[in-house]
Amino acid sequence: MxxxxxxxxxxxxxxxxxxxxxxxxxxxxxxxxxxxxxxxxxxxxxxxxxxxxxxxxxxxxxxxxxxxxxxxxxxxxxxxxxxxxxxxxxxxxxxxxxxxxxxxxxxxxxxxxxxxxxxxxxxxxxxxxxxxxxxxxxxxxxxxxxxxxxxxxxLLRRARDTLAPVAHRPFFVISLGDSRHFRAFGADAMAGDVLGRLGLDNAWTEETSYSAAAPVGIEALARVPQACIVVIGPLPPEVRRGLAGNALWNALPAVRERRAIFLDPFNHFGALPSARRFARLLVDGVHGLAHG
The missing domain is CATH 3.40.50.1980 (Nitrogenase molybdenum iron protein domain)
Incomplete structure (x- = not known):
């Protein structure tokens, strides 16, 4: 909308x-x-x-x-x-x-x-x-x-215009509890709702509940190989270290082709300030992907 x-x-x-x-x-x-x-x-x-x-x-x-x-x-x-x-x-x-x-x-x-x-x-x-x-x-x-x-x-309209060059790709928006599992944000989460308002398709089409789907193995991110992956912080240091040596993570097309983006934290259960923060962080995060 x-x-x-x-x-x-x-x-x-x-x-x-x-x-x-x-x-x-x-x-x-x-x-x-x-x-x-x-x-x-x-x-x-x-x-x-x-x-x-x-x-x-x-x-x-x-x-x-x-x-x-x-x-x-x-x-x-x-x-x-x-x-x-x-x-x-x-x-x-x-x-x-x-x-x-x-x-x-x-x-x-x-x-x-x-x-x-x-x-x-x-x-x-x-x-x-x-x-x-x-x-x-x-x-x-x-x-x-x-x-x-x-x-x-x-602000969301401006962000939508800015993100238009990458709107041909779907986006996973996820959080990582460990280096092998993720939670995906759907349309009933603020990140998922705002994603759609920014003109971007959500690569996660399965059911979610308020914030995110239950933990899923990261290999599921390979189901949409053309997608970008947006990881929402905070990301514990041990998780980041685990990703660096994780063969499954590094084999994902989005990771190999530098379409994985790590964002600073925002409130998953937030209101309009969180919607604005997510939009700004996403615009900054995809800046280098405008022609990807």
Whole structure:
């Protein structure tokens, strides 16, 4: 989908935020964020949360937007520090569907807003747009959220034009847990969804679930010999060393013909900031393949 996204229809995807009081002025709302995709989004529209989860890892993997030093780290996404949350006394706690199981405990502390980015069988990009706009309304940042959505669509259009010379090739987008197995990103992952919006075909056509298919032997990458292979970081040093001496990996056409690209990390379960980061990293990574 490369056309302009209808915002009224997208806002309907998040249910109209029914629990919020009419006319709530929330520019100064003290927010705590459990989900990384929503943390990205809060920061992207110019709000600073009081607290969020796993900030050390977020800074390494999601990387952007930058998290200010004053944001309190609540610990693990799967089991945040509820006592610390009570001390912080947020006005609002943001979660996604991944953390609905925490809702009863979180609602004892503050109102909870759940916004979707990933849902079974749905491409995540439109959900991320809808959640960005809904969050902008809730936090009194409708102008900022609308601008961010528009800028993201323009960035993807520019990236699509830049990548046109390599659009004749399909692309595997994968992560490597070891030097012999990979996970492939499909249309229900942000990387896979954005890949299509950039005018590129996904070489992986089998089923995936939210982020990626279950680990598969790297020999499967030879099934589409004309494809490029995009490896998303982080890549542990031992994996990179293992690839260097891996006969199967080095025998892949994409590897032999220098069509394997290693990208810096980005948040696999991210929202629009991750979509933008992936597009930029991909453009930089294929720069030398424009005539390949």
């Amino acid at each position: 490369t056309g302009r996204i209808d915002r009224r229809r997208l806002l309907s995807l998040v249910g109209g935020l029914p629990f919020l009081p009419a006319g709530a002025a929330a520019a100064e709302t003290k927010v705590a964020v459990i989900d990384w995709g929503l943390l990205e989004t809060v920061l992207a529209i110019g709000a600073v949360p009081a607290a969020a989860t796993e900030l050390v890892q977020f800074r390494k993997i999601a990387v952007e937007p930058t998290v200010p030093d004053g944001v309190t780290d609540l610990g693990l996404r799967g089991s945040p520090n509820f006592e610390l949350l009570r001390i912080i006394e947020p006005d609002l706690i943001l979660i996604s569907g991944f953390y609905e199981y925490q809702r009863p405990s979180l609602e004892r502390i503050a109102p909870v807003l759940s916004l979707p980015v990933y849902e079974a069988g749905k491409p995540p990009y439109p959900l991320a747009v809808a959640s960005t706009l809904a969050l902008g309304e809730r936090l009194g940042r409708t102008t900022e959220s609308g601008t961010y959505v528009d800028e993201t669509e323009r």
